[in-house]
Amino acid sequence: MKLVRLDLGLLAILFGLAPALAADMPDTSTAPAATRPSAVITLATKVEDGQKEIFATVTVNGKPLENANVSFSAPRTFGKLILGTDQTLDDGTAAIAFPSDLPGDAEGNLNISAEILSPAAYAGAHNEARMSGGKTRTPAGDAYPRALWSPNAPRGLIAVIVLLVAGAWGSYLFVLFQLRAIRKGADS
Amino acid sequence: MSSPAFNSHGPLASTDAQVTDDLIATLGRPSLFHKTWVISLALVALWGAVCYLYQVKNGLAVTAMNDYFCWGVYIINFVFFIGISMAGTLISAMLRLTGAEWRRPITRMAEGITLFALMIAGPMIIIDMGRPDRFLHVLLYGRLQSPILWDVLSLTTYMAGSTIYLYLPLIPDMAILRDHSTNFSPWRRRLYTILALGWKGSPAQHHALERALSVMAVVIIPVAVSIHTVTAWIFGMTLRPGWHSTIIGPDFVVGALYSGIAAVIVAMAIFRKAFHLEDYLKLEHFKKLGLLLLAVGIAYLYFTVNNFAGSTYVTGTEERSLLQSIFGGTYAIQFWTMVIVGLLVPCLLLALPWTRTLAGIVFASVLINIGMWLMRFIIIVPTLSVPFMPTPVGKHLAYVPTFVEWSITFGGFAAFGLLYTLFSKVFPIISIWEIIEGRAVAAAVERKH
Numbered sequence: 001m002k003l004v005r006l007d008l009g010l011l012a013i014l015f016g017l018a019p020a021l022a023a024d025m026p027d028t029s030t031a032p033a034a035t036r037p038s039a040v041i042t043l044a045t046k047v048e049d050g051q052k053e054i055f056a057t058v059t060v061n062g063k064p065l066e067n068a069n070v071s072f073s074a075p076r077t078f079g080k081l082i083l084g085t086d087q088t089l090d091d092g093t094a095a096i097a098f099p100s101d102l103p104g105d106a107e108g109n110l111n112i113s114a115e116i117l118s119p120a121a122y123a124g125a126h127n128e129a130r131m132s133g134g135k136t137r138t139p140a141g142d143a144y145p146r147a148l149w150s151p152n153a154p155r156g157l158i159a160v161i162v163l164l165v166a167g168a169w170g171s172y173l174f175v176l177f178q179l180r181a182i183r184k185g186a187d188s
Numbered sequence: 189m190s191s192p193a194f195n196s197h198g199p200l201a202s203t204d205a206q207v208t209d210d211l212i213a214t215l216g217r218p219s220l221f222h223k224t225w226v227i228s229l230a231l232v233a234l235w236g237a238v239c240y241l242y243q244v245k246n247g248l249a250v251t252a253m254n255d256y257f258c259w260g261v262y263i264i265n266f267v268f269f270i271g272i273s274m275a276g277t278l279i280s281a282m283l284r285l286t287g288a289e290w291r292r293p294i295t296r297m298a299e300g301i302t303l304f305a306l307m308i309a310g311p312m313i314i315i316d317m318g319r320p321d322r323f324l325h326v327l328l329y330g331r332l333q334s335p336i337l338w339d340v341l342s343l344t345t346y347m348a349g350s351t352i353y354l355y356l357p358l359i360p361d362m363a364i365l366r367d368h369s370t371n372f373s374p375w376r377r378r379l380y381t382i383l384a385l386g387w388k389g390s391p392a393q394h395h396a397l398e399r400a401l402s403v404m405a406v407v408i409i410p411v412a413v414s415i416h417t418v419t420a421w422i423f424g425m426t427l428r429p430g431w432h433s434t435i436i437g438p439d440f441v442v443g444a445l446y447s448g449i450a451a452v453i454v455a456m457a458i459f460r461k462a463f464h465l466e467d468y469l470k471l472e473h474f475k476k477l478g479l480l481l482l483a484v485g486i487a488y489l490y491f492t493v494n495n496f497a498g499s500t501y502v503t504g505t506e507e508r509s510l511l512q513s514i515f516g517g518t519y520a521i522q523f524w525t526m527v528i529v530g531l532l533v534p535c536l537l538l539a540l541p542w543t544r545t546l547a548g549i550v551f552a553s554v555l556i557n558i559g560m561w562l563m564r565f566i567i568i569v570p571t572l573s574v575p576f577m578p579t580p581v582g583k584h585l586a587y588v589p590t591f592v593e594w595s596i597t598f599g600g601f602a603a604f605g606l607l608y609t610l611f612s613k614v615f616p617i618i619s620i621w622e623i624i625e626g627r628a629v630a631a632a633v634e635r636k637h
Contacts, residue, residue, distance in 0.1 A: 005285060008316050025323060025607070039360070104464045129313065137505055148333045149333070151331075153331065153332035153333050154333075157333065158332060161338070161341070163392075164414070165341055165345060167407075168407060168410075168411050169345065171407040172348060172349065172352055172407075174400075174403055175352055175356070175400045175403055175404055178396040178397070178399055178400035178403075179385060179396075179400065181392070181393075181396040182359065182387065182393045182396045182397060183385045183386055185386070185390050185392045185393040185396065186385065186387065186388060186390070186393070187385020187386065
């Protein structure tokens with residue numbers, strides 16, 4: 001969208017229509033980008049009433065940001081899995097339940113991301129943290145290890161092929177040494 | 189074993205110098221017929237190359253291959269050329285190892301056929317590919333369990349071995365040509381000097397050459413058997429009717445011997461006529477090879493009967509449909525032509541003493557090569573016309589090669605002939621030093637008697 005607006009802006013300038021177009025564009029910032037304070041998000045887990053939760057604390061210039069919509073997600077193979085959204089309280093915290101059924105790495109660690117959706121001035125600010133507590137994911141066992149139809153060739157087959165190929169090419173190498181001997185015979 | 193009565197090493201009354209001059213004379217200025225022949229072959233090969241470029245540009249849609257007939261005439265050519273490449277190994281290596289003296293004028297022709305047939309067979313696989321640029325993937329990402337990868341490994345090993353095996357007995361001849369350098373242009377002199385490796389014929393050099401030749405003669409036989417077996421396994425290790433057979437490996441090896449010997453006989457007849465080598469390629473050579481061809485032909489007949497007998501007796505639905513199409517259906521003409529032209533008539537011509545003449549043996553060999561090409565067709569196409577996949581209702585599966593496929597096929601055959609012809613004009617087609625050595629052996633045997 002920003003790119004589209006930028007293109008339209010450039011076109012407007014080119015055709016002298018900038019003032020008119022500018023009036024149609026919504027004002028998405030409350031302060032110039034250079035001076036606008038940035039929002040900082042910190043992520044942590046906490047257990048409350050026996051329930052493990054993810055907390056995101058949003059601060060601006062060290063002060064908690066209230067009523068900010070925060071989206072929690074976990075990066076997966078083909079995109080981000082949205083875990084939930086929450087609005088920050090007066091202490092700047094937003095929280096969702098920890099997704100304990102979500103597969104993590106071999107030790108159960110999950111990458112959790114929090115991103116501000118609104119207000120627009122801080123939208124897009126995000127942070128990511130690694131948290132333990134997900135399901136441990138053990139590598140899938142090979143049902144047919146070293147079988148002809150598995151990705152890995154059986155060791156016996158590897159040995160046979162290597163032996164045959166090495167035998168043939170080793171003989172060729174021997175013949176090349178004999179050719180060298182013939183060449184040397186010419187020099188002597 | 190040679191006998192004193194059978195002199196297979198050139199004119200009886202000639203000297204070694206005469207033999208050398210005779211065989212060097214084959215490298216002389218080409219006749220008008222020879223030039224026309226080379227230009228014709230080059231034009232056909234060029235036309236084949238142009239058609240291949242057309243195929244690369246437009247894809248395999250220009251062929252008759254489709255989702256059912258994934259293999260066609262290119263794979264038939266591949267198997268055919270792989271088959272005749274067996275010639276060099278059999279004639280040269282086996283006869284060398286068994287000390288058959290009569291091999292001497294034949295070995296180089298046979299070794300040449302092997303190398304040039306492989307040079308055409310290999311590219312046929314790439315020509316068959318819709319995306320030839322992906323050939324490299326076989327090497328980069330190939331699975332060691334795949335018969336395709338075994339074939340690539342085997343083919344490259346065989347090709348390297350055949351090149352070495354062709355080159356080794358050329359070394360003393362290169363020295364002879366180097367020493368007759370006044371007859372040749374500067375580039376030829378330079379080529380012969382380089383390839384001669386400074387050969388002076390010293391005992392040490394002879395010893396090294398003999399050792400190299402002995403090792404190669406032993407190694408090249410299993411390597412050659414492996415390429416024919418592995419090529420057969422590409423078919424046999426699928427579950428397709430007609431291919432999934434335990435004897436398909438040996439069947440291919442025997443078939444390769446059969447077409448390979450026939451190809452050597454045809455080449456011998458052509459060179460005998462073209463280079464006036466009647467004193468070197470005698471009727472006895474043709475007769476000996478003819479008898480060998482007969483023995484292998486009977487073995488191949490046995491394998492063919494064996495292949496079909498089992499499946500005729502116990503058949504599944506697909507197998508029955510395949511056999512019906514081969515014996516009495518769509519492919520009956522090709523099959524029975526192959527049986528009659530490629531097996532029965534040649535074996536009869538070779539078996540009967542009054543047809544076992546030079547013309548009879550050569551004619552039988554030509555028939556065998558035609559029959560064996562048809563046999564490759566019978567192996568590949570009918571099986572693909574009996575797919576496990578359902579076919580659209582009323583659709584009749586048939587494969588008729590297109591003009592592009594025929595052009596590339598003829599281009600391949602022309603390229604083979606061209607390479608062989610050019611080789612015979614640069615290198616002596618009969619090994620000079622082996623003939624001279626054979627004369628010495630024959631003279632020694634004569635003295636003993």
